[in-house]
Amino acid sequence: MTHGEPDTLDLQDPGQAPPATAPLAEQKVTWLELFFDLIFVVAFDQLSKRLGDSPGLENIAEFGLMFTAVWWAWAGNTMLAARYGNETRAYQWGTIAQLISMAVLALTLRGDLHDTGLAFALAYFANRALQVGMDLSIDRELPGGAPFARRTGQALLVVALAWLASAALPAGSTPQIALWCVTLLADLLIPVLVQRRLGHHLGSLPHGEHLPERIGLLQIIAMGAIVTEVVGGSRQQALSLTTLSPALSAIVLTVALWRLYFDQARTLPLLGAHLKGQLSRMLAWLYAHLPFTLSVIVLGVGLGHGISAVDAKKDAMNQQFVAWPLSAALLTLVFLRWNSRRVAGRRGPDRSLLAMWAGALAAAALGFIDLDTAQLHGLAAALTVGVSLLVATDPVTRRLGQIEEKVTEQLLEEPGPAQSDAARTDATSANPPTNSDTRSS
Incomplete structure (x- = not known):
C-alpha cells in the first residue's frame, strides 16, 4: 500500500448500475496493422525533412496542419479496429486500400504546397472516403449493426466531400489551407460528438x-x-x-x-x-x-x-x-x-x-x-x-x-x-x- 492512499481502486460508481460492458476478449495486433503503422515511418520522415529544410513560421504552421492530418488518418483506422475488431472483411480490405492512400499521401508531404496541394487534398480525400466506406460496411457486416461506426461514417462523408472540394481551390492558397483547417477540426470533433450522443452503452468502447x-x-x-x-x-x-x-x-x-x-x-x-x-x-x-x-x-x-x-x-x-x-x-x-x-x-x-x-x-x-x-x-x-x-x-x-x-x-x-x-x-x-x-x- 502506498503511504497515505487507499490500497484498492473502485472504478464503479456505487450509486449507479454497472455499465453494460462485456468482458474483453483477446485481440492481438495483426501483421496488416503492423504493416499499416510502418507507413507512418515514411510519413514522419517526410514531415521531419520538410520542417528541417525550412524552419520558418509559415512552414511550421503547415507542418503542424499536415502532421495532424496524418496522425488523424492513423487514429481513425486504429480506433475502428479497437472498437469493432480487426478480423472483419470491411476492416481488412479497407486497411489495405488506406495503406496505399497513405503511401501516396506520404509522397506529397515534403513538397511545397503550391506544387503538391492538389495531390495532398485528393490523397487525403481518398483516405477519408475509405474511412467512410469502412465505417458503413462494418455497420452492415456486424450482427445488430455498429451505431458508432454508422453515425461516424455519415458525418465523415461531409468531411470527405469538403476535402474533395478543396482540391478545386488554388494549390497552397490561403483559402485552400483555411478549408483544410476547418475540415480537419470538424473531423477531430466527430468522434467526441458521436460518443456523447450514444453514451456508454451504445458507444462500442475501444x-x-x-x-x-x-x-x-x-x-x-x-x-x-x-x-x-x-x-x-x-x-x-x-x-x-x-x-x-x-x-x-x-x-x-x-x-x-x-x-x-x-x-x-x-x-x-x-x-x-x-x-x-x-x-x-x-x-x-x-x-x-x-x-x-x-x-x-x-x-x-x-x-x-x-x-x-x-x-x-x-x-x-x-x-x-x-x-x-x-x-x-x-x-x-x-x-x-x-x-x-x-x-x-x-x-x-x-x-x-x-x-x-x-x-x-x-x-x-x-x-x-x-x-x-x-x-x-x-x-x-x-x-x-x-x-x-x-x-x-x-x-x-x-x-x-x-x-x-x-x-x-x-x-x-x-x-x-x-x-x-x-x-x-x-x-x-x-x-x-x-x-x-x-x-x-
Missing part, C-alpha cells in the same frame, strides 16, 4: 488492450524517428568526439523519454471508461497523444539538425526545436499522469508530477540560454534521465501500474453477471465519478 498497444507502437515509431534524425545529422559531419558526444546524448535522451512514457499507467482512462463510464477522460487520454507524438517528431528534427548545422542562425532555431518540444512532451506526460490519477481517485502529493513539471520548465529555459550543440544535448539528456529516474522509482508509479494490471486482468476474465458485479467492486477504491464524467460524456 478494446482495453488493443488500443493502448497500437498507440504505444506509434510512439515507438516516433521515437525511432529521433534516432534516424540523429544518425542522419551525424553523417553530415566527420566522426569525432565533437559529433559523437551530442549524438550519444540525443540517443540517451530518447531512451529516457521512452522510459518516461511507458512507465506511466497508460490504460487507466480507457479502463475507467469500461468500468465507470468515464468517457471524457478516455477521449482526453486519446487526444493528448497528438501533441505528444508531434513534440517527439519536432524534437528529433532539433536534435538531428543541431548536429549537422553549420549555420549560426539555423543552429539557434534548432535549439528552440529541442527546448520547446521537450518541454511540451513532458507537459503532455504531466497531463496523462494527472488524468490517470483522477480515474484512480488518487489524491495528495505526487513527486512524479512535480518532477515532470520541473523538467518541463527547465527544458523551456534551455531555449533562453546560449549553448552550443554538445552543451544543449547534454543538458537535455541529463534533465530527461533525471526525471525518468524519479518517475521510475516513485512508489505511486508502481502502485498505479499494479492497479492497471489488476483491472485489465479482471476485464479479460469472463465471469457471470453476479461475478462481474463482484469483480467490479473488488477491483479498486477511490472517489466515485463526478456527474460531469458520466453526463457530459
Whole structure:
C-alpha cells in the first residue's frame, strides 16, 4: 500500500448500475496493422525533412496542419479496429486500400504546397472516403449493426466531400489551407460528438488492450524517428568526439523519454471508461497523444539538425526545436499522469508530477540560454534521465501500474453477471465519478 492512499481502486460508481460492458476478449495486433503503422515511418520522415529544410513560421504552421492530418488518418483506422475488431472483411480490405492512400499521401508531404496541394487534398480525400466506406460496411457486416461506426461514417462523408472540394481551390492558397483547417477540426470533433450522443452503452468502447498497444507502437515509431534524425545529422559531419558526444546524448535522451512514457499507467482512462463510464477522460487520454507524438517528431528534427548545422542562425532555431518540444512532451506526460490519477481517485502529493513539471520548465529555459550543440544535448539528456529516474522509482508509479494490471486482468476474465458485479467492486477504491464524467460524456 502506498503511504497515505487507499490500497484498492473502485472504478464503479456505487450509486449507479454497472455499465453494460462485456468482458474483453483477446485481440492481438495483426501483421496488416503492423504493416499499416510502418507507413507512418515514411510519413514522419517526410514531415521531419520538410520542417528541417525550412524552419520558418509559415512552414511550421503547415507542418503542424499536415502532421495532424496524418496522425488523424492513423487514429481513425486504429480506433475502428479497437472498437469493432480487426478480423472483419470491411476492416481488412479497407486497411489495405488506406495503406496505399497513405503511401501516396506520404509522397506529397515534403513538397511545397503550391506544387503538391492538389495531390495532398485528393490523397487525403481518398483516405477519408475509405474511412467512410469502412465505417458503413462494418455497420452492415456486424450482427445488430455498429451505431458508432454508422453515425461516424455519415458525418465523415461531409468531411470527405469538403476535402474533395478543396482540391478545386488554388494549390497552397490561403483559402485552400483555411478549408483544410476547418475540415480537419470538424473531423477531430466527430468522434467526441458521436460518443456523447450514444453514451456508454451504445458507444462500442475501444478494446482495453488493443488500443493502448497500437498507440504505444506509434510512439515507438516516433521515437525511432529521433534516432534516424540523429544518425542522419551525424553523417553530415566527420566522426569525432565533437559529433559523437551530442549524438550519444540525443540517443540517451530518447531512451529516457521512452522510459518516461511507458512507465506511466497508460490504460487507466480507457479502463475507467469500461468500468465507470468515464468517457471524457478516455477521449482526453486519446487526444493528448497528438501533441505528444508531434513534440517527439519536432524534437528529433532539433536534435538531428543541431548536429549537422553549420549555420549560426539555423543552429539557434534548432535549439528552440529541442527546448520547446521537450518541454511540451513532458507537459503532455504531466497531463496523462494527472488524468490517470483522477480515474484512480488518487489524491495528495505526487513527486512524479512535480518532477515532470520541473523538467518541463527547465527544458523551456534551455531555449533562453546560449549553448552550443554538445552543451544543449547534454543538458537535455541529463534533465530527461533525471526525471525518468524519479518517475521510475516513485512508489505511486508502481502502485498505479499494479492497479492497471489488476483491472485489465479482471476485464479479460469472463465471469457471470453476479461475478462481474463482484469483480467490479473488488477491483479498486477511490472517489466515485463526478456527474460531469458520466453526463457530459
